[in-house]
Amino acid sequence: MGISSGSFFLQNLFNAIMLGGLYALIAVGYTMVYGILRLINFAHGDIMMMGVYFAFYAATILSLSSIPAAIVAVLGAAGLGFLIDRIAYKPLRNAPRISALITAIAMSFFLESFAVVVFGAVPKSFLSVFKDRSILNKVLTVGGAKIPLLTFLVIILTAAIFAVLFWIVYRTKIGMAMRAISMDIPTTSLMGINVDMVIGFTFALGSALAAASGIMWAMRYPNVFPYMGFMPGLKAFIAAVVGGIGSIPGAIVGGLVLGAVEIFAVSYFPDLSGYRDxxxxxxxxxxxxxxxxxxxxxxxxxKV
Amino acid sequence: MMEKKLKTSTKVWLTIIFILIMGFLLWIANRTFDDYKLRVLRLIAIYGIMAVSLNLINGITGVFSLGHAGFILIGAYTAALLTLTPEQKAMSFLFGIQPWIEKIHADFFTATIAGGVMAALFAFLIGWPVLKLRGDYLAIASLGFAEVVRIWANNALTITNGPLGLKALQEYSNIWWVYGWLLFTVVFISSLVYSSYGRALKAIREDEIAARSMGINVFKHQLLAFVVGAFFAGVSGSLYAHWLTTIDPRITTMGPMFTFYILIMIVLGGLGSISGSLIGAAIFAILFEWLRNLEQPFTFFGIQVPGIPGMRILVISVLFILVMIFWQRGIMGREELTWENLYKWFSRLKREGEKS
Known part of the structure; x- marks a missing residue:
């Protein structure tokens, strides 16, 4: 397959959309928290990593089948996100912003070292989660390009998750509360909204999306290790900034831009592949x- | 009662005597300590230089940079490539080497200066775009810079030997080099902080817009602090490389984690305090070494506990979070251990003693 052929382009396009979607799912968590608290939740990428480990252990130790294991992991990550906000960030709501940022770095550091101690530093293969691996190896042919079925599944799932997210943020009461506090926290609390509860919910929602992204990530790149969340986390934050921080559609745009640049640059200029990050x-x-x-x-x- | 002021000449004499006493103590330590304790003692000085230089950027100027590991890496590689002999380089570079890199050679002092200058040069170049950013964005961009440098070191096989790293460096960083550099760093940076530049830097930290309206060129001053901080980071990188005797661009050794370690030191010591940074560096170095015990099998109230790898980093990270939540000002806050302050505290203690 030549580098200038249409099918090569098509194949990369699908990869780019998939990777971009995964970045976007993580980026939403950053953008929602930043929109409300002006805090880079450095630990967000590590929550994604924890979510992947939850899924791994739910499938191997509790021997759940893949879909219940994924649900358990997503719920576990949501709980973890809520807990982190309560323990580490809530006491610092009125502290200088730089203190909150350092605490977030400390939290990220803690989750990584926790994973090293409890789960071990040796990478694990996520493939052992699946009892039936035939689905992972299926390949579809679209316009001459061979696309793994998994890529389609990930893209469709990502789109479905985003549909649910938009419904929550723009059509439910809690979503309205989230949008309200991102504009003005003191006024919102005067309207009888429990601000801490809503912030906690935002953390939980973002963490759940990160875990979902992480699980799909691990299906595609099945290498699970304690630092796996660091780079995707940083890149997802960059995606959020590129798209416009605080905006959910912006996170999607930013994620897709980043995914496209990474995939196309590496496949059309293979010499640069070492510099992909x-x-x-x-x-x-x-x-x-x-x-x-x-x-x-x-x-x-x-304003001054 | 009026606080009595110390005369400047008294303070100068006290400082000279203090430095002589410290030098004497180091001389004794150098003769009596075993190898392991001496290694930790030297590490304290290297961490001290790293912490003081990061504190100049983060604590005193208020530019929240997370790129320190990048500058340290640049300094470490520059110096290591200079002190290795052409024969050593020819032997360890399995993928070939740029001829000019193979030829260059220098003594340890020149190499360390070169490491610092190279890091400062990079800080100057990267400072132009990065210092236009604010707060969190700057933190991420500088972290990104450090990662890009590390990725480059991992890929530029003919310059850095890639993932294999540089091995068999001479252990040049003896106690006199590291403490000599530490003394120079502290004297240089504290003179900077107590000059009119330093007051401008603090003004920028407190309120950038107010500082600008007073006619302070914010960008110029931030760039100055950034470049000076990077120079000493580069120097510490050279000292670190010749303490460790081997460097490689792994994410766990020269990655963002390294910047976080230094961040822990300056937060623990008090952001904005030079003496605090030194205390923080000493505590971190000793604690981190002592926690090694947790990773070896030990007996706890008669129960045999197996060694757990990674345990000491977990303990450090928990400590880091606790300091941030309950003790944000750290040990020194923004105070300094000056003779003036010591005198004040001492006379207050004495007065309280007389009252009771």
Whole structure:
């Protein structure tokens, strides 16, 4: 298959959409928390990692089949996100923002070392979760390009999760409360909304999405280790910034941009493949210099 | 009662005597300590340089940079490539080597300066785009810079030897080099902090817009602090490489984790306090070594506990979170251990003693 052929392009396009969707799912958690608290939840990528381990152990130790294991893992990650907010971030709501950021770094550090101690530093294969692996190896042919069935499944699932997310944020009461506190916390609390509960819910929701993304990530790249969440987490944050932090559609756009750049750059310039992790940081610096509010973000004016 | 002020000449004499006493104590330690204790003692000084230089950027200027590991890595590689002899380099580079890198050679002092200058040069170049950013964005962009440097070191086989790293460095970082550099770092950075530049840096930290309206060139001052901090990070990188005798670009050794360690030191000591950074570095180095015991099998109230790998990092991270939640100002806060402050505390203690 030639590098200029249409099927090669198509194959990469599907990979890019899949990877971009996975980034976007993690990015939503960053963007929602940042929109409300102006806090980079550094531990978000590590919550994704914990979610993958939850799924792994639910399937291997509790011997659940893959779908219940995934549900258990997503719920577990949601609980973990809620707990982290309560224990580490809530006491610092009125502290300087830099203190909250350092605490988030400490939390990320804690989750990683916890995973090293409890789960072990040796990478585990996520494939052992599946009893029936035939589905992983199926390949579909679309317009001459061979696309693994898994890629389609991941894209469809990601889209479905986003549909649910939009329903929660724009059609339910709790979603309305989330949007309200992202605009003005003191006023919202005067309207009789339990702000801490809503922030906790935001953390739980973001963590659940990160875990879902992590599980799909591990199906595609089945290597589970304690630092697996670090890079995807950073890149997802960059996706959130590129799309416009605080905006959920922005997170999707940013994720897709990042996924596309990474996949296409590596497949059309194979020499650069070692630098794949560097692209996103270059994009970050570029976008912050050109349009600091991101592609879909609103321009914020600093009041003195 | 009026607080009595110390005369400047008294303070200078006290400082000189203090440095001489410390030098004497180091001389004794150098003769009596075993190898392991001496290694930890030297590590304290290296961590001290790292902490003081990061504190200049993060604590005193308020530019929240997470790129320190990148500067340390640049300094470490620059110096290590200079001190290795051409024969050693030819032997360890399995994928070939750039001819000019093979030829260059320098003594340890020149190599360390070169490491610092190289790191400062990178800080100058990266500072132009990065310092235009604010707060959290700057943190992420600088973290990204450090990662890009690490990824580059992992890929540029003919310059850095890639994932194999550089091995068999001479253990040049003896106690006099590391404590000499530490003394220079502390004197240089505290003179900077107590000059008009330092007051401008603190003004920027407190309120950037107010500082700007007072006519302070914010970007220029931040860049100055960033470059000076990076220079000493590069120097510490060289000392660290020649303490460890081997460097490689793994994520766990030279990655973001390393920056986080230094961050723990300065937060524990008090963001914005130079003496706090030194205390934080000493506590971290000793605690981190002592916690090694947790990773070996030990007996706890008669129960045999097997060693758990990674346990010491877990303990450190829990400590880090507890400090952040309950003790944000750290040991020193923004205070310094100056003769003036010691005198004040001492006379207060004495007065309270007389009252009771």
């Amino acid at each position: 560097a692209f996103s940081f270059i994009i970050l610096i570029a976008i912050l210099l050109i349009k600091p509010s991101g592609i879909l973000g609103k321009k914020a004016i600093e």
